[in-house]
Amino acid sequence: MPTRRSFLHTASFAAAAAAISQIPLLRADAEPDSSLLTNANRQALERFLAAQPVLIDVVPLRTLDPSLTGRVLTHAGPPVRWPRMSGAQRGAAIAAILFEGWARNPAAAEQLAASGQVRFTPNHDHDGVGGMAGVLSPSMLVYVVRDRTSGKTTYSVHEYDALFGAYDAAALDELYRWNTLYMPVIGRAVRALGGLELKPVMSQAIQMGDDLHCRQTAASALLANQLAPAIVRTSTDALAAATLEVLAASPFLTFLPLAMGASKAALLAATGIAGSTVVTVMARNGTEVGIQVSRSGGRWFTAPAPPIDAVFFPGFGPEDASHDLGDSAITETGGLGAFAGAASPALAPEVGLTPDEFADVTAKMARITVGRHTGLVIPQLGYGPPVGIDVTLVVKTRITPVIATAVAHREPGHRIIGLGLSRIPLACFQQAAAWQP
Amino acid sequence: MPTRRSFLHTASFAAAAAAISQIPLLRADAEPDSSLLTNANRQALERFLAAQPVLIDVVPLRTLDPSLTGRVLTHAGPPVRWPRMSGAQRGAAIAAILFEGWARNPAAAEQLAASGQVRFTPNHDHDGVGGMAGVLSPSMLVYVVRDRTSGKTTYSVHEYDALFGAYDAAALDELYRWNTLYMPVIGRAVRALGGLELKPVMSQAIQMGDDLHCRQTAASALLANQLAPAIVRTSTDALAAATLEVLAASPFLTFLPLAMGASKAALLAATGIAGSTVVTVMARNGTEVGIQVSRSGGRWFTAPAPPIDAVFFPGFGPEDASHDLGDSAITETGGLGAFAGAASPALAPEVGLTPDEFADVTAKMARITVGRHTGLVIPQLGYGPPVGIDVTLVVKTRITPVIATAVAHREPGHRIIGLGLSRIPLACFQQAAAWQP
Incomplete structure (x- = not known):
């Protein structure tokens, strides 16, 4: 204090x-x-x-980069192989493998990852970013952020518990819910809006006490405000209400992937x-x-x-x-x-x-x-x-x-x-x- | 700067x-x-x-106080009669008279107000508050805020352009839209939520750069986030989307009446x-x-x-x-x-x-x-x-x-x-x- x-x-x-x-x-x-x-x-x-970074879409990771198909997982940071991988990143890889259905349980997932049959590659080597472990699989829905000035495009992902290394039922359930329910809702809203400018949100949020890394309280609230009408217009009531509820309930992290995407897109231009x-x-x-x-x-x-x-x-x-x-x-x-x-x-x-x-x-x-x-x-x-x-x-x-x-x-x-x-x-x-x- | x-x-x-x-x-x-x-x-x-102030309802002013029926207008500040009334307050009275349909045009409204046939009474004398001119008429929908601890109840009103003294078509249109569209939507949501606690919103907003008088940017965004799922569940898509749009577009003032209501309810207890x-x-x-x-x-x-x-x-x-x-x-x-x-x-x-x-x-x-x-x-x-x-x-x-x-x-x-x-x-x-x- x-x-x-x-x-x-x-x-x-x-x-x-x-x-x-x-x-x-x-x-x-x-x-x-x-x-x-x-x-x-x-x-x-x-x-x-x-x-001028703009959130333009929500798509499966594999559609952004042809090399990100098959048994491949991206990860945060510089290149690293399984034997030297940190615990959180190994946990996140297990979650991603279970999410993709490449293995039936954590032990099998770990075995598969260790076998060399899963290729690991840094997000940054694909012009993307991922929070914490940053382990993303080909089917995961990602935010697509484009710098309108340079045309540079990047991706980022919601800050799941799985990205901290959790792979229990609740962590997998979060992955499924976001990838089947909330991210598609957000994607429809973003497309209906013709994209969402991120700099104005960040500019406001910096005046509202966010550092835009560990504190996203203001930016997340402003984002939800911006998306809400379009969410109502493009999704069913039940999906819209559930998504707005989850957006209101997780202000701590909701905007983080977009602050990351906006930063990465601008830095790609440089x-x-x-x-x-x-x-x-x-x-x-x-x-x-x-x-x-x-x-x-x-x-x-x-x-x-x-x-x-x-x-x-x-x-x-x-x-x-x-x-x-x-x-x-x-x-x-x-x-x-x-x-x-x-x-x-x-x-x-x-x-x-x-x-x-x-x-x-x-x-x-x-x-x-x-x-x-x-x-x-x-x-x-x-x-x-x-x-x-x-x-x-x-x-x-x-x-x-x-x-x-x-x-x-x-x-x-x-x-x-x-x-x-x-x-x-x-x-x-x-x-x-x-x-x- | x-x-x-x-x-x-x-x-x-x-x-x-x-x-x-x-x-x-x-x-x-x-x-x-x-x-x-x-x-x-x-x-x-x-x-x-x-x-513990809680936004509990949205109702017409006249339902809160039997003395606020007939040709009566409330106003901000201590008692004042028409001849000494400030210009903004006179303009707001004209808007309120036109809103109620007591006169057909501004000149007739002014004449009516000056005739002594409209009673003026301070909001505070009815345990309520109104921003700027604070001129409220019996049919206007008001926020009802109750202090759960003391049971004290107050009212407040959206910060209309009319409260600054405007009575042109756009100002009246704003009054009509809020009173027929947005305030009923908010009211249904608030009732569905069983009330909305205001202190947690204010506590967050003070950490997000609001003074909660002239700056309500954070509190308004947080309020809209809290209301959004309930708005979706209790209003049609068109009404819900329109209301969420107007809430996102007017962060400067949206929460002000609730900060006023929360303050008044707590001060009534004292x-x-x-x-x-x-x-x-x-x-x-x-x-x-x-x-x-x-x-x-x-x-x-x-x-x-x-x-x-x-x-x-x-x-x-x-x-x-x-x-x-x-x-x-x-x-x-x-x-x-x-x-x-x-x-x-x-x-x-x-x-x-x-x-x-x-x-x-x-x-x-x-x-x-x-x-x-x-x-x-x-x-x-x-x-x-x-x-x-x-x-x-x-x-x-x-x-x-x-x-x-x-x-x-x-x-x-x-x-x-x-x-x-x-x-x-x-x-x-x-x-x-x-x-x-």
């Missing part, structure tokens, strides 16, 4: 605003410091900021610019963390996944925790999450900080970015969050990106066990900085 | 937290200062804080306690401001309505503005609005302040209250807003309550022209402090 002391002895919102005000930025009223903002990085930032040292991917699989950088396209720079400094739910402790996990760090890569910590005083205690300390995180992140988000304003600061992580600035300052993250269990079969903060290892950035084309 | 300067040179969130931490409060961990918190005021505060100098009503009619105090029940203590320090919408200026208007100051009387300014950095620039200055308002208000709200927490502060205005503290400190308010036009026939801040005149409190039973 926030303490009185912290408010009386610090002025971190001021520090955060001051730090952000010193970022070179892409606006007419500020002269960029050319030593920091190279033309290549400027171009990457401009493409990121110009993105990918592959010769000479740009802007980070376009940060992702974790529980075993390793990997980043990608604009100039080096889809190349991974990896390091062991660190433990998370967590606030555990009752009954759990550090000995239970998975190491850092999930593609959801794409939100921080796009200036959300911990980078927007100053926006979210209500989240701060849930990740173990005071509101001031969370604002300090925003201030620190401003030292490793080449721009600030011009499409979002944190009302406490009068500025958007810092965005455009530069590997050279990370190496120079040794300030590594902070991620506000959910915590999974280290063993398969569990649900979320806490929230906390992690840092992307310096080694990733050192390798990326040393890379030669 | 917030300026960088203000963040670097002030620490008003700290000051606000410090000020609130020094309020005597009703918690085991703090010893109340008996010189400030008399037994009577403690009792008033306890009853206010114990309130009314009529012998010896209590806690303020239970602050209300303005554009001509006069009136307050009521627990110990003196429904007695008004009045003073001329002051001008508003406003941020005007384009095309309007101080010469156009009505003086202070509306029962909505019941929200400040209950610790919301400007009293919760620290919660709402996104609203601050809309009322002409930086977020720090708005937090300063919260700090100042803490000097004239006998408690803090234990049902709400402002995440930036770690405390609920100050609540329980004590007339003796106002007189002693000469710090008068600040109201965050919408601004109406001084002439009939207009809509909202701005937002701003007003202060309840000291004279009201001096009279109330001098009152002898």
Whole structure:
């Protein structure tokens, strides 16, 4: 809980605003410091900021990418094989195999996964993202998000308990209900609306205390408001009411896949610019963390996944925790999450900080970015969050990106066990900085 | 807009937290200062804080009070007769007369109102509240809010353009649409739900940047989410979709009548306690401001309505503005609005302040209250807003309550022209402090 002391002895919102005000930025009223903002990085930032991500559809994953058919599962983070896979990811794979009907029980599913007959491939290698374990199977319905400016398209998925590694009856039931009931309802509504612009929702939500990674309360409510009339018009009463009920009941996570999709689509637009040292991917699989950088396209720079400094739910402790996990760090890569910590005083205690300390995180992140988000304003600061992580600035300052993250269990079969903060290892950035084309 | 300067040179969130931490409060961990918190005021505060306001129904106004039948209109603020009535209130009366069909055109409506054949009576004299002009007619559908703890019941009304004084075709159309379409839909949903608890919505919204007077963005979205499944189940698709669309499109004001109703119901519970100098009503009619105090029940203590320090919408200026208007100051009387300014950095620039200055308002208000709200927490502060205005503290400190308010036009026939801040005149409190039973 926030303490009185912290408010009386610090002025971190001021520090955060001051730090952000010193970022070179892409606006007419500020002269960029050319030593920091190279033309290549400027171009990457401009493409990121110009993105207009739109939720355009809900489709089975396999229809998006011909390579994602047959016995293939995607996963979060850089590439990893079954023997080294984290517990949560193995649990999620068991759930996905049972969901697809490739095995009849968890033991058979595990055996199949270990047999080498299931191919594993990172979401990011298919221009997609998945929360936590991020294990998606070909039949799963995914959100399709397109950047209208660049045309870049990505996918993301609802934050199921299965993605934390649970594969019991309730976790599978959740997968079935969403894939047969709620996602089709949402898909019909989205198509009837001709797509749903995500930036306006995110812009409002940042003014309503969401960090848009671990807190999505406002964005989820606004999303449900936007979808509701179209849901009523395109689904039966029973389906519409059930879907609206589930949307109202799970505000914590509902918007997360869309914040991830919006971030990924915008960062895809900033990918592959010769000479740009802007980070376009940060992702974790529980075993390793990997980043990608604009100039080096889809190349991974990896390091062991660190433990998370967590606030555990009752009954759990550090000995239970998975190491850092999930593609959801794409939100921080796009200036959300911990980078927007100053926006979210209500989240701060849930990740173990005071509101001031969370604002300090925003201030620190401003030292490793080449721009600030011009499409979002944190009302406490009068500025958007810092965005455009530069590997050279990370190496120079040794300030590594902070991620506000959910915590999974280290063993398969569990649900979320806490929230906390992690840092992307310096080694990733050192390798990326040393890379030669 | 917030300026960088203000963040670097002030620490008003700290000051606000410090000020609130020094309020005597009703918690085991703090010893109340008996010189400030008399037994009577403690009792008033306890009853206010114990309130559990619930939206229970939507009904025509006349069904709530037998005296509100025939040619009678209620209005905001203390009693006022037609000749002295403010322009916005006269415009709202014309709209209400046309809505009821008591006259065929605006000129005839005005003539009728001026003839003395229409009785005017304050909402508060009927335990109700109405935003801005607050002019309600017997057939208008009102929200019914009941405090489950005390059983006290109040009414409030949607924030129509007519309540700002507009009586053109669009303003009347809005009245008709809400009274024949949307309010009945909401009423059916509320009854199907068995009532809708308002405190949880308000508690969430205060953590999402609402002040719950001039900014209701979060509360309105959460309300629509809560109502949506029941709306689908109890109305036709066309009506349900149309209502959900209008709820999603007007987040600025949708929840305001419910924040007012929740505040009024809780303050009714704190009314009529012998010896209590806690303020239970602050209300303005554009001509006069009136307050009521627990110990003196429904007695008004009045003073001329002051001008508003406003941020005007384009095309309007101080010469156009009505003086202070509306029962909505019941929200400040209950610790919301400007009293919760620290919660709402996104609203601050809309009322002409930086977020720090708005937090300063919260700090100042803490000097004239006998408690803090234990049902709400402002995440930036770690405390609920100050609540329980004590007339003796106002007189002693000469710090008068600040109201965050919408601004109406001084002439009939207009809509909202701005937002701003007003202060309840000291004279009201001096009279109330001098009152002898």
